[in-house]
Amino acid sequence: MxxxxxxxxxxxxxxxxxxxxxxxxxGELTIHYPNPFHQTFxxxxxxxxxxxxxxxxxxxxAGFAKLEHGWWLGVPKSPLAQRFSRSILARLFCPTIYFVxxxxxxxxxxxxSVSVIIPCKDEEGNIAKAVRSVPKxxxxxxxxxxxxxxxxxxxxxxxxxxxxxxxxxxxxxQPNKGKGHxxxxxxxxxxxxxxxxxxxxxxxxxxxxxxFVEPIAxxxxxxxxxxxxxxxxxxRAMRPLNFIGNKxxxxxxxxxxxxxxxxxxxxxxxxxxxxxxxxxxxxxxxxDFTLLIGASEHGLTIADVPVHYLARTAGKSKMxxxxxxxxxxxxxxxGTIILKFRN
Numbered sequence: 001m002x003x004x005x006x007x008x009x010x011x012x013x014x015x016x017x018x019x020x021x022x023x024x025x026x027g028e029l030t031i032h033y034p035n036p037f038h039q040t041f042x043x044x045x046x047x048x049x050x051x052x053x054x055x056x057x058x059x060x061x062a063g064f065a066k067l068e069h070g071w072w073l074g075v076p077k078s079p080l081a082q083r084f085s086r087s088i089l090a091r092l093f094c095p096t097i098y099f100v101x102x103x104x105x106x107x108x109x110x111x112x113s114v115s116v117i118i119p120c121k122d123e124e125g126n127i128a129k130a131v132r133s134v135p136k137x138x139x140x141x142x143x144x145x146x147x148x149x150x151x152x153x154x155x156x157x158x159x160x161x162x163x164x165x166x167x168x169x170x171x172x173x174q175p176n177k178g179k180g181h182x183x184x185x186x187x188x189x190x191x192x193x194x195x196x197x198x199x200x201x202x203x204x205x206x207x208x209x210x211x212f213v214e215p216i217a218x219x220x221x222x223x224x225x226x227x228x229x230x231x232x233x234x235x236r237a238m239r240p241l242n243f244i245g246n247k248x249x250x251x252x253x254x255x256x257x258x259x260x261x262x263x264x265x266x267x268x269x270x271x272x273x274x275x276x277x278x279x280x281x282x283x284x285x286x287x288d289f290t291l292l293i294g295a296s297e298h299g300l301t302i303a304d305v306p307v308h309y310l311a312r313t314a315g316k317s318k319m320x321x322x323x324x325x326x327x328x329x330x331x332x333x334x335g336t337i338i339l340k341f342r343n
Contacts, residue, residue: 001031002028002029002030003019003032003033004033006033007030007048008118016061016064017063019062020330023103024103025103025104028102030098030099030100031098031099031101031102032098034047036050036051037092037258038048044108048306049230052099054230057141059101060215061211064102065104065219067098067100067102069111071094072095076086106118109181110218110219112138112139114137114192114196114213115186115187115195116141117190118144118186118199118200119146119197120145121147121150123150124157125313127145127158127161127200128161129156129202130198131158131161132165133202134206135210136316137209138213138217140192141166142167143167143168145169145171146182150172155172171185171186171189173185174212179286180282180284181282184281184282192273193273194209194216195273195276196213196268196270196286197267197269201312201314202313203267203312204309204310207307207327212270220303221301222272222300223269224271225261225269225303226263226269226294227266227301228265228266228306230304231307231310234308235311237311246263246265247322249264250262250263256293257296258335259296260304265286265289266309268305271300274293275295280294281296293336
């Protein structure tokens with residue numbers, strides 16, 4: 001079976017899952033799509049961004065084992081063409097990338113309980129919809145709203161919801177202590193086997209949360225990381241400077257943690273609570289770098305989960321590009337020292 005055009009698919013994982021359902025066991029899947037190398041350093045792009053590392057991860061999540069991949073010149077096979085296709089230059093000049101994968105039995109999905117932590121500050125326009133949007137995940141789903149010193153009606157709205165939504169808990173405190181602190185408070189209070197943080201602004205669709213749990217429940221990864229740069233973003237979802245900073249941080253962290261991550265600051269990540277409890281907390285104000293550094297320190301396999309990143313419909317982003325960018329850069333440098341130069 002052959003698939004072409006995955007770089008323009010609305011949902012790559014869904015396309016792979018459809019192929020999986022049509023193939024017999026051990027059936028082979030061949031994939032061709034345009035070489036994504038040129039998109040790595042281009043800041044605005046239309047098609048899906050699918051570097052080989054990401055494609056390998058997605059195939060695994062869909063139930064395939066990669067047999068081979070490479071860059072194709074589009075000319076009849078010859079010893080010279082085959083030699084060139086394996087060279088570093090092929091990444092730049094070959095027009096097409098290809099994968100060959102084989103269908104394997106999906107691991108038995110163990111039923112774990114899941115806690116979804118929603119850290120928030122001044123999200124009165126979003127919090128009710130966010131709570132009601134959380135899908136059923138795993139054996140049971142717990143929702144914990146952590147109100148991080150809001151000055152609007154966020155806590156009041158969540159408190160009223162707590163009376164009607166039996167799997168919801170509210171933790172509220174003053175003054176504001178930052179998102180990283182709020183995540184830690186929520187994770188510590190969580191009763192689920194798997195813990196996940198999810199931003200109240202719903203820029204990551206609730207319908208995609210299950211994809212963070214599945215690879216962990218199946219034993220395919222120990223840590224799932226939201227990847228906002230795989231699919232084209234909705235207009236105004238991210239400021240240009242934030243886009244540039246995120247791309248650069250992704251390149252840095254992929255080197256630092258020795259695993260490919262295409263995004264570092266997506267507000268949705270998941271892991272077993274027992275693994276989080278081993279981590280040293282408080283290395284960055286947002287919690288994202290802390291989680292990635294901790295995952296690397298403890299040898300957790302990280303899997304990117306593509307998400308369709310949306311623009312806010314209510315409220316304002318709490319990210320201040322220059323102020324928080326400086327804080328995050330310091331955290332990234334500390335992480336580099338911890339993982340690369342301190343033994």
